[in-house]
Structures are given as C-alpha cells and as structure tokens.
Amino acid sequence: MPSPPHPSAPRDPTAFLCVPLQGCGEVGLGSEVKSPLLESPLCPQTGRVDKNVPLVCGHTAPVLDIAWCPHNDNVIASGSEDCTVMVWEIPDGGLVLPLREPVVTLEGHTKRVGIVAWHPTAQNVLLSAGCDNVILVWDVGTGAAVLTLGPDVHPDTIYSVDWSRDGALICTSCRDKRVRVIEPRKGTVVAEKDRPHEGTRPVHAVFVSEGKILTTGFSRMSERQVALWDTKHLDEPLSLQELDTSSGVLLPFFDPDTNIVYLCGKGDSSIRYFEITSEAPFLHYLSMFSSKESQRGMGYMPKRGLEVNKCEIARFYKLHERKCEPIAMTVPRKSDLFQEDLYPPTAGPDPALTAEEWLGGRDAGPLLISLKDGYVPPKSRELRVNRGLDSARRRATPEPSGTPSSDTVSRLEEDVRNLNAIVQKLQERLDRLEETVQAK
Structure with missing residues (x-):
C-alpha cells in the first residue's frame, strides 16, 4: 500500500507511536450484542468472552449502529433493521442475565435505522437517521420525536451524520452527492456543497476545529481522498489530498483536544492520522499505524477512558471476524509527570443543557474536566424516562x-x-x- 503524499513537512511524524494491546473479546453481530471484556483501566479482564455471556437482545432484526451516551456511562442506544431505536441501561458490574427489555423504545422510522448519535452537550437528546431518508431527534426523557428532518431535506440515503461540538448544528452526507450543514431546530440548511468528491462511492463528513468540516470520499478515478472545508466558503477546499486506490470507505474520528483526525477504512489494515491547524496547508500528515489483519469495523474510546499515566492519546477497538483488538495510540515521553500539552481539559460526563433548554434555542459547549489525577467515574446515574418505563427511577422513588x-x-x-x-x-x-x- 503506498504511503500518503506529504503536501508539506510532516509535523513530527515520529511523535506518535501506535501500540496494539493484548486482549480481545468476541462481539456478537446481528440482533444481539455481546459485551466484550477489553483491557482498560476500568475493565482489567482480557481474553475470549464466554459463549454464554449475557446479551442485549431486544431487537428482532440485525443491529446496524450503537452509541454510548456521553453523559451516562451505563446507557447505550441502538438502531436496527426492525425500524426501531432502543435505549438500554447496563447495570453496574455488567450483565448477569440477558437484557431483553429496553428502558425505552423509540418508534417513528418506516425503514431500517442505520445511524444513532447522542447530542454532545444536551441531556437525553438522541438523533437517528433511517433508510427512509428521515432524521429524527428524540427526547429520550419523554420517548417522543421532537424534531423531524424529512425527505425534502435528504432525497436519498443518508451516509453520515455528525453533531457540532456545541450541538447547534449537524453535518450530513447523502447519496445525492451533497454535504449539508443543518440547523436541526429550525430545519434549515445553513450551507451545502455539491460533489465534495467527484467519485460515486459514499462520502463521510465530520465537524472538526473552528467549525470546519472534514470529508472523506473518492475521486473520479476511484482514488481515496480526504478534504478540509470552511463552512463559510464551500466553493473550494482548504486542503485536498489523495491517499491510495483502496476500495474501503474511510471513517474519520476527530479528537478536538489534540486536533488530530484518524482515518480508518473498512477492510484496511491501517490507521492514518493527520493534524489540523488554522494555517495553510491546514491538514498535516503525521503517520500511519499498520497491522497484518484487516478491520471489519472500528470503535473509539472517549478521552476520559484513556490511561494518562502511559501518555495514551487515543484508543481504538478493532473488530476482526471473531475478536475485538484494542489499539492504543501513545506518545513516547521520558517523564512520568502529567503531560498537560497532551491532555488539555476535555469533555466531562456532565451535560451542559437539559433537553428543554436546547430545544428552546440555547447552545453551550461541553463542560470540561481535567485528567491530571485520572478520571474517576461518577456514581451511577439514573436515566429518567417520563413514560413509566424507567425501572431505575421506580426503584429510587x-x-x-x-x-x-x-x-x-x-x-x-x-x-x-x-x-x-x-x-x-x-x-x-x-x-x-x-x-x-x-x-x-
């Protein structure tokens, strides 16, 4: 596989060393989800998960996407081919018995649900996108869809959806070859770019620093590309780089603390990473982690779950056919002291807004915490649902x-x-x- 081009001198390309960790856990595919035991500060057990491990098994069709709640480490949302979104509450210590009853079932899509994404700063606000070309924003606390973006906004299949850092906007990519920036509360398209990449393969878009957007796609000659855009001037990209001729769609993961974006391709055996800056050429290639086995999917650990004493700046969970492998990105440092430049204040678990405040028009960035003394998980939080379906609330009342x-x-x-x-x-x-x- 050819190395990506260097548009300019790399910004210290040897500063980031990728170390695969030992330990793996089986992950169930389909309508059931197994909880893998992976090496982390909060879960020291590693190895193969027992075949009789309890499952989250409430969906009646394959699960297409899952998302852990950023404000409650015990809550997970899942979207499925059965056209529903389900919100689950995992008890402290993990499952003892199979979990079949969700806290709440969100019904509103008419076709399979392929994308779920929690609001980054507002409590109990969840977005889902289905193959009915509809985006629904839910208030999980009431179990109701509070906002709808219909097929008039996206006339074809939605490939990706991403919230801005303060949750005021979303950016989407669609099969109609357009990338849109949308104000979901008003249902208006703030900015739009037709054909950010000339190829016919899927495009993915994410918000990055300073309100910019990063997209991955393909050229007319089927070469994989990564581009950086200013949402105020979408005529020309700030940076456009061609990477290789592989066929796997590149999935971007952005770290706002270090301004590093990681590109993981389905079917690839590598992870590329770039630094985004505010000055030209804006997108700087750093390095690439390579392994022998290709990945079927990739998960990303929130910053507060990393081991700061080992200078770990990112951790991925690489899905193989029958195992899940943790991959840690570490920066080699000789000092054992806390590295403040690697760990600026990061988003904590406390929401900055309630669902009602956000729906009323308020915006706020995430509430930041310091990782200097390590992350201490808060006491288990109860997911409050006002429909009589919240068992945790009934137990506490x-x-x-x-x-x-x-x-x-x-x-x-x-x-x-x-x-x-x-x-x-x-x-x-x-x-x-x-x-x-x-x-x-």
Missing part, C-alpha cells in the same frame, strides 16, 4: 404508602430467583472442584 406495590414485590421476587440461580451454579462448580481434588 419511595412508595407513597408503607405497603410495597405488587410491581415492587415482583421485582424483588425476580431478584431472589436470579440470586438463587447464581448460588446454585457456584455450588455446582464448587462440588466439581472438590471431586477433582479428591480424585487426585
């Missing part, structure tokens, strides 16, 4: 009378049955171990 309700009794009886089953399994295991010791 005392009954109005001194006599527990039938629902409370049923939940307690179910918990007792689950505990009895666990005790029985442990007892059987203990008996087998005793038999083994006696046989020896």
Whole structure:
C-alpha cells in the first residue's frame, strides 16, 4: 500500500507511536450484542468472552449502529433493521442475565435505522437517521420525536451524520452527492456543497476545529481522498489530498483536544492520522499505524477512558471476524509527570443543557474536566424516562404508602430467583472442584 503524499513537512511524524494491546473479546453481530471484556483501566479482564455471556437482545432484526451516551456511562442506544431505536441501561458490574427489555423504545422510522448519535452537550437528546431518508431527534426523557428532518431535506440515503461540538448544528452526507450543514431546530440548511468528491462511492463528513468540516470520499478515478472545508466558503477546499486506490470507505474520528483526525477504512489494515491547524496547508500528515489483519469495523474510546499515566492519546477497538483488538495510540515521553500539552481539559460526563433548554434555542459547549489525577467515574446515574418505563427511577422513588406495590414485590421476587440461580451454579462448580481434588 503506498504511503500518503506529504503536501508539506510532516509535523513530527515520529511523535506518535501506535501500540496494539493484548486482549480481545468476541462481539456478537446481528440482533444481539455481546459485551466484550477489553483491557482498560476500568475493565482489567482480557481474553475470549464466554459463549454464554449475557446479551442485549431486544431487537428482532440485525443491529446496524450503537452509541454510548456521553453523559451516562451505563446507557447505550441502538438502531436496527426492525425500524426501531432502543435505549438500554447496563447495570453496574455488567450483565448477569440477558437484557431483553429496553428502558425505552423509540418508534417513528418506516425503514431500517442505520445511524444513532447522542447530542454532545444536551441531556437525553438522541438523533437517528433511517433508510427512509428521515432524521429524527428524540427526547429520550419523554420517548417522543421532537424534531423531524424529512425527505425534502435528504432525497436519498443518508451516509453520515455528525453533531457540532456545541450541538447547534449537524453535518450530513447523502447519496445525492451533497454535504449539508443543518440547523436541526429550525430545519434549515445553513450551507451545502455539491460533489465534495467527484467519485460515486459514499462520502463521510465530520465537524472538526473552528467549525470546519472534514470529508472523506473518492475521486473520479476511484482514488481515496480526504478534504478540509470552511463552512463559510464551500466553493473550494482548504486542503485536498489523495491517499491510495483502496476500495474501503474511510471513517474519520476527530479528537478536538489534540486536533488530530484518524482515518480508518473498512477492510484496511491501517490507521492514518493527520493534524489540523488554522494555517495553510491546514491538514498535516503525521503517520500511519499498520497491522497484518484487516478491520471489519472500528470503535473509539472517549478521552476520559484513556490511561494518562502511559501518555495514551487515543484508543481504538478493532473488530476482526471473531475478536475485538484494542489499539492504543501513545506518545513516547521520558517523564512520568502529567503531560498537560497532551491532555488539555476535555469533555466531562456532565451535560451542559437539559433537553428543554436546547430545544428552546440555547447552545453551550461541553463542560470540561481535567485528567491530571485520572478520571474517576461518577456514581451511577439514573436515566429518567417520563413514560413509566424507567425501572431505575421506580426503584429510587419511595412508595407513597408503607405497603410495597405488587410491581415492587415482583421485582424483588425476580431478584431472589436470579440470586438463587447464581448460588446454585457456584455450588455446582464448587462440588466439581472438590471431586477433582479428591480424585487426585
């Protein structure tokens, strides 16, 4: 595979060393999702996940996209071919039994849902995009679709959707070969670019620093390209680079703390990364991580989940056919002290706005936290849903009378049955171990 061209002198291309970590976990594909055990400060277990591991299995068709909530580490949203979006609450410590009942089911799409994305700063605001060419913005707290961008905005399949850092805008790429910047609360297209890349293959677009947009696509000769655009002047790109002739669509992941964008291609065995600056040539090639096996997909760890004492600036989860491999991006430093230049204040778990405030027209950037002493997860937060579907809320709310309700009794009886089953399994295991010791 040819190396990407260097439009200018690379900005210290040896400063970033990519180190694959040991440990992998199986990930279930289809309508069920397995929770992989991956090496991290919060999950020290590694290795193959047991085939009987509990699953999140509420969808009736394959799951196409998932997204962890940025404001609640226990909440995940999933979009599926069954035309629904489901929001799940994972208990502390992980699943003991299969999780079949979501906190809330969001129904509104008429075709499969391929994209889900949480609002970066407003609590309980979730976006979904389906193959019905419709984007819905949900208030998860009420379970209702509060905003709709219909087929009049996107006349064809939506390839990608990304929120701006303060959540005021979204940028989308569509099969009609247009990239749009949209104000979702007004439903208006703020800026639009026709054919940012001349090729016919899918284009992906993400917001980067200073309100710019980065796109990946293909040239007329099927060469993969990456381009940087100023949303105020979309006539010509600030930077356009051709990379190679591979056929995999490039997925961009942007880190606003370091202004580094990582490009991961489906079917590739490499990850390229570039630095974005405010001066020409704007997009600087840094380096490339390569491995022997190609990736079927890629996940990205939020900054607060990284190991700052090892100068880890990014971590990816590379999906193979039967395993998930963590890949850490580290900057070699001799000092053991906290590296402030690598870890400026980053987005924390607290939302800056409520859903009502954002819908009312307010915008706010993320609330920042320091990683100097490492990230300490807050106490488990309850996902509040005002439709009677929030079990966590029911558990936390005392009954109005001194006599527990039938629902409370049923939940307690179910918990007792689950505990009895666990005790029985442990007892059987203990008996087998005793038999083994006696046989020896």
